[in-house]
Amino acid sequence: MIRRHVLALACAAGALLPFHASAAGPIKIGFPIPLSGPTAVYGVPILKGAEMAVQDINAAGGVLGRKLELLPRDSKGNPDEAVRVSRELIFKDNVDFLIGTLTSAEAPAVSTIAKENHIVFIAPSAETVRLTAPENLHPYIFRTATTTAIEGAAGAVIMAKWPDLKRIATIAPDYAYGRDAVAAFLAEMKKLRPDVQVVDQQWPKLGEPDFTPFITAQMSKRPDAVFCEIFAGDFITFAKQAGPLGYFKAIHNRLADGGQVGSIDTAIPLGADYPYGIWADAYDPVVWPTQKSAEYQAYERNLAHFMKSKYGSGWAIQGYASVQALVDAIQKAGTTNDEKVAKAMLGLTYQTPLGPHTFDPLTHESNTGDFWGEMVKDPAYPFAVIKDPTYYNPMPATN
Amino acid sequence: MAASFLFSQFISGLTTAMFLFLIASGLSLVFGVMRVLNFAHGSFYMIGAYLAWQAVHWLSPLVGAFWVAALAAALGVALLGGIVERLLLRHLYGRDELYQLLLTYALVLILADAAKFTWGTGQLSVSPPALLAGSVKLFGTTLPHYNLFIIVLGPLIAIGGWLALYRTGLGRMMRAAAYDREMLDALGADVGGLYTTMFVASAFLAGLAGALVSPLESVVPGMDVQIIVQAFIVVVIGGLGSFWGTFWGSLIYGEVLAFGILIVPGFSLFSVFALMAVILILRPWGLFGRPIR
Numbered sequence: 217m218i219r220r221h222v223l224a225l226a227c228a229a230g231a232l233l234p235f236h237a238s239a240a241g242p243i244k245i246g247f248p249i250p251l252s253g254p255t256a257v258y259g260v261p262i263l264k265g266a267e268m269a270v271q272d273i274n275a276a277g278g279v280l281g282r283k284l285e286l287l288p289r290d291s292k293g294n295p296d297e298a299v300r301v302s303r304e305l306i307f308k309d310n311v312d313f314l315i316g317t318l319t320s321a322e323a324p325a326v327s328t329i330a331k332e333n334h335i336v337f338i339a340p341s342a343e344t345v346r347l348t349a350p351e352n353l354h355p356y357i358f359r360t361a362t363t364t365a366i367e368g369a370a371g372a373v374i375m376a377k378w379p380d381l382k383r384i385a386t387i388a389p390d391y392a393y394g395r396d397a398v399a400a401f402l403a404e405m406k407k408l409r410p411d412v413q414v415v416d417q418q419w420p421k422l423g424e425p426d427f428t429p430f431i432t433a434q435m436s437k438r439p440d441a442v443f444c445e446i447f448a449g450d451f452i453t454f455a456k457q458a459g460p461l462g463y464f465k466a467i468h469n470r471l472a473d474g475g476q477v478g479s480i481d482t483a484i485p486l487g488a489d490y491p492y493g494i495w496a497d498a499y500d501p502v503v504w505p506t507q508k509s510a511e512y513q514a515y516e517r518n519l520a521h522f523m524k525s526k527y528g529s530g531w532a533i534q535g536y537a538s539v540q541a542l543v544d545a546i547q548k549a550g551t552t553n554d555e556k557v558a559k560a561m562l563g564l565t566y567q568t569p570l571g572p573h574t575f576d577p578l579t580h581e582s583n584t585g586d587f588w589g590e591m592v593k594d595p596a597y598p599f600a601v602i603k604d605p606t607y608y609n610p611m612p613a614t615n
Numbered sequence: 616m617a618a619s620f621l622f623s624q625f626i627s628g629l630t631t632a633m634f635l636f637l638i639a640s641g642l643s644l645v646f647g648v649m650r651v652l653n654f655a656h657g658s659f660y661m662i663g664a665y666l667a668w669q670a671v672h673w674l675s676p677l678v679g680a681f682w683v684a685a686l687a688a689a690l691g692v693a694l695l696g697g698i699v700e701r702l703l704l705r706h707l708y709g710r711d712e713l714y715q716l717l718l719t720y721a722l723v724l725i726l727a728d729a730a731k732f733t734w735g736t737g738q739l740s741v742s743p744p745a746l747l748a749g750s751v752k753l754f755g756t757t758l759p760h761y762n763l764f765i766i767v768l769g770p771l772i773a774i775g776g777w778l779a780l781y782r783t784g785l786g787r788m789m790r791a792a793a794y795d796r797e798m799l800d801a802l803g804a805d806v807g808g809l810y811t812t813m814f815v816a817s818a819f820l821a822g823l824a825g826a827l828v829s830p831l832e833s834v835v836p837g838m839d840v841q842i843i844v845q846a847f848i849v850v851v852i853g854g855l856g857s858f859w860g861t862f863w864g865s866l867i868y869g870e871v872l873a874f875g876i877l878i879v880p881g882f883s884l885f886s887v888f889a890l891m892a893v894i895l896i897l898r899p900w901g902l903f904g905r906p907i908r
Contacts, residue, residue, distance in 0.1 A: 252736030252836050260737075290736075418876070421884070425832040425841060428627045429873040429883070432756075436620030436877065449738040453833045456740065460750055462757035485738070 242285035243278075243552055245270075245542065246305030248316040248326065250293035254423050254449030258531050259318045261481050261523070262340055263288050265532030266315065268522045269539035279546050284539070287311060291322055293423070298322035302329045311335070312552050315538045319422070320344035320364075320393035327357045336554050336561070338542060340534035343367060344392040345400075348580050355558045358575055360538045362584045364393060367474040367497070368400025370608035371443050374495055374588060375472050376408035378441055383415040385439035387430065389446060390419035397445045397474055404610070405443075415439050420446070427454045431463050442467055447475025451482055455491050469493030478591060479530030483599040490600040492593055497586035500533040500570060501605040503597060515569035527597075533569060541566035541575070541582075585609030619755030624873045630762045630831075632869025633769025637824035639846040639853075639861045640776060641817030647856025648793040648813050651704065651715050655722035657843030659818045663692045663825025664834045665730055668739045681744035681830075689823035696818025700811050708810070723839065731836050743830040761830060768827075772820070773862050780858060789813060793856065848887065852894050854904020863902060 247266060250259035270284045278284060287309055291298035298317050305311045306329070314330055314337040317323040323342030330337035331354040339347060339359045346352060348359060375381065386401065388394030398417070405412060416437035418430040427446075431454075434442070446454045451473065458464060464471065471494040476482070478496030480503070502516065515536070519528040541564070546552055549560035562577035573582040587605035594601045642656045670684030677683075699722065707714045742748075747760040780786035791799045792809050800806045832838070845868070853864025868887060875886035894902060 252731065254738060254833070254835060256736055257738060423837070423841075425838065426631060428630065428762075429624065429876045432620065432623045432627045432873075433876045436617065436624070449833060449835065452738060452740065456833075457831065460743075460757070460759040460761075462750070485740070 240282065242283045243280075243313075243546070244285050244287060244309065244311040245539070246302065246309065246311035246314045246316070247286050247288040248291040248298050248301045248305065248314070248322075249288060250318050250322075251288070251290040253293045254453070255293035255318050255447075257448040257452070257481055257485070258341065258476070258479075259291075259293070261529035261531040262316075262318070262535040264523050264529065265519070265535030265537075266340075266539045267535075268519060268532065269536045269543075271522070272518075273539070273543055279543050280550070280552070282552075284543070286539075291317060293319055293322065295319075295321045295325040299325045299329055302326045306333050306335060313542055313554070313557070314338070315340060315535075315542060317342055319391075320347070320396070321391050321422075323347050324352060324392070327352065327354070330354075330356045334554050336542070336545075336558050338538045340538040341531075342393075344396045346392055346396065353580065356554065358541070358558075358561050358580045358582075360534060360541055360573065360582050360584065362499075362586055363581060364396035365400045366583070366585055366609055366611050368397045368402075369404040369610040370497070370585065370588060371397075371401045371472045371474050372404035372408055373608060373610050375441055375443060375470075376405065378470060381409065381412055381440050383413050383438065383440045384443065385414070385416035385418070385434055385437060385441075386443045387418040387420070387434060387446060388444065389422040389424075389450065391422055394419065394422075394445045398443065401443050401474075420450075422450065424450060425453065427457050428461065431458045431461050435461070435463055435466055439467060441470035441472075444471050444473040445475050446473065447477055448482065451475060451477045452485055455486055456489055459489060459491060464491045464494070471495070472588075473497075474586070476531070476586065478587075478589065478600075478602045478605075480527055480599060480601075481529050481531050483591070483601070484527070487599060490591060492591055492600055494591055495588060496591050496602065497588040497608075498530040498602060498605070499584070499586055500530045501587050501589070501602045502528060502530050503594065503601040505604060512569045537566065537568035537573070540568060541573075583609065583611075617755070622754045623756035623758075624877055625870065626756070626758060626762065626766070628870040628873030629766045629769075629866075630869070631872060632865040633765050634824060634828055635845055635849050635868060636769050636862055636865035637772060637827070638821055638842060639849040639865055640772070640858065641820040642846050643850045643853070643856060643861040644776075644858065645814060645817045646850070647858075648789050649708075649810055650712070652712070652719070653814075653817070654716065654719040654843060655699070655726060656817070656821055656846065657839040657841075658723050658726035659692045659696060659821035660825040660828075660842050661730060661834075661836075661839035662695065662726060663688045663822030664829045664838065665734050665739070665825075666691045666822070667826035667829050668741050668834050669734070671741050678745075681741070685823065685826035688826035689819050692822025692825070693815050693819035695822075697811060697815045699818075700814040704814070705807060705810065723843075727836060727839060734834075736836055739829075739834040741829040741834070765827065769862075769865075773858075776858060785809075785812070848891055851901055852891055854901030857901070857903035860901055860903030 250256045270286050274283045289301035317326050318341045320342045323339045336356045341361045343364045386398045388398045420430045473496045479498040544566045545557050545561045549556040565572050565574045585608050588608050589602035589605045591600040592603045666688035667684045670687045674680035743761045750757050750759045849864040849868050853860030875883035
């Protein structure tokens with residue numbers, strides 16, 4: 217009889233335990249990102265950055281007493297595939313959160329899934345302003361990447377200072393990212409240099425294997441300078457094809473590329489074929505003219521070791537920062553409940569190896585900018601580096 | 616618009632065209648003779664590119680490494696084609712075409728995964744051979760030597776192929792097999808051997824094309840699917856089974872793409888598909904094609 221009472225008391229006590237203790241086990245973060253195809257040049261290091269962040273955080277005890285578990289999936293840079301793997305992550309793998317996608321085609325598609333399923337989704341790379349436009353904004357989408365508005369405007373601010381500029385051209389991949397970035401560039405350029413004429417615009421598709429006809433068509437219009445948004449593996453192909461055709465020589469290397477091709481992830485594969493003299497940007501230049509903070513140096517050393525590469529990556533920081541942002545939000549909310557975490561992210565300041573960023577409570581943007589500079593040869597490195605990397609953010613508030 | 620840049624656009628169209636011809640000719644002939652629509656043809660092209668990269672990687676400091684690598688890649692893919700034909704495809708000749716389609720499609724998936732498994736998912740690149748690394752200035756435009764080489768190679772292969780088909784005994788047998796396989800078999804010819812030869816030759820051409828394209832474009836997963844679509848457009852425009860049809864189809868495709876970009880930027884790809892639609896409406900079998908029996 218006493219045993220029955222004790223049993224009943226034990227059951228009652230068990231039922232009274234707080235809910236999340238019974239949901240113990242790792243916090244699962246779904247990570248759809250291109251691991252193949254031309255965009256994998258950026259996707260793979262972003263994942264590595266995230267993996268290192270997860271490793272560091274777990275080593276320090278995890279979050280709310282639980283370990284983090286990253287579930288990466290290859291989105292192939294394709295929105296349909298990104299949606300498919302995201303659904304699988306949500307319904308089959310029961311992830312608590314989503315971080316990922318690379319392109320501006322994938323992110324809005326996955327954002328819809330996140331909205332339907334009330335899952336917090338952080339985009340570390342996709343830049344199109346449409347992702348957080350008022351008609352698409354919902355409580356669960358947040359961005360640690362820069363935006364096409366910032367990037368296009370930065371390109372214009374830089375190019376407007378170039379002398380003898382009368383005829384400009386643009387070349388960008390024909391989808392949301394390229395279109396939005398060029399539109400932002402032209403809008404800002406018109407304000408800064410109304411005297412400049414746009415003589416040509418080329419729109420090769422994302423993943424274009426043969427840029428030659430676009431290159432020669434643009435050369436025929438004789439621009440003085442070019443604003444380019446070709447990025448990742450496509451830029452490697454583009455540079456290798458444009459070089460022998462005399463494209464860069466014809467414009468005296470007066471090209472500004474906003475697609476983070478200043479990252480060592482692009483510079484290393486191109487090696488000596490890199491078009492030195494162009495202006496390019498990166499979230500993390502890796503190579504700096506002056507000493508950076510001790511935290512940053514430690515991060516870079518750990519990253520190079522983690523990636524088993526000598527130089528690390530200029531893109532890993534986005535994966536790293538996104539995991540960090542999520543963890544900061546979970547800690548602030550005190551729970552892994554997506555609604556509460558999403559609320560906690562509004563106005564949240566999260567730490568990155570290159571300094572703090574804040575999620576704008578109205579737009580869910582981090583308003584991150586890139587570091588821009590001229591790409592030059594450096595005797596200490598077998599790849600092109602950014603000369604005097606300078607942070608550009610001409611539009612701190614977007615949308 | 617300076618004439619020099621019209622010329623450069625024309626040349627760029629020619630380069631695209633000749634590459635496509637190298638690949639599409641094999642596809643067209645295999646269909647013409649064997650009535651097999653070989654989806655895996657693009658995969659042969661991709662394997663050729665990967666094998667060339669691998670061979671260059673191994674042979675690199677040697678002079679002439681690229682040429683040896685390209686030949687080795689083409690032979691490797693030819694061997695692969697022979698194995699595929701002997702072991703897999705020949706069991707399906709008598710059957711419904713659907714089975715052949717399914718088999719070659721399955722091969723596409725298998726070969727794509729095999730390539731990813733062996734060489735990873737990254738983008739690989741090959742440098743142009745030292746012999747052709749320079750460029751020449753012609754009519755005011757810069758022309759890389761390598762592109763010129765491809766442009767010259769295309770017609771050479773076309774003429775060589777035509778001679779093989781129309782001026783040799785083996786070629787005559789091939790054309791006979793295309794016309795009436797049963798009769799040829801009844802006359803005692805080794806039709807099975809002819810088919811294998813045809814398939815191996817087309818695989819060799821695809822592998823060679825893949826190897827030769829590697830200095831110009833990146834070697835990536837997905838290049839198989841991307842090229843097979845273009846090759847199909849070309850053979851449809853030119854007429855399935857017609858050798859010269861493929862040649863002219865490639866030329867038209869290359870130039871329409873090149874000038875489409877100049878005339879209607881943003882709609883260049885559309886212009887090629889529009890062209891294909893127009894040709895099919897006017898000549899449903901393609902420019903040089905015959906109704907398929």
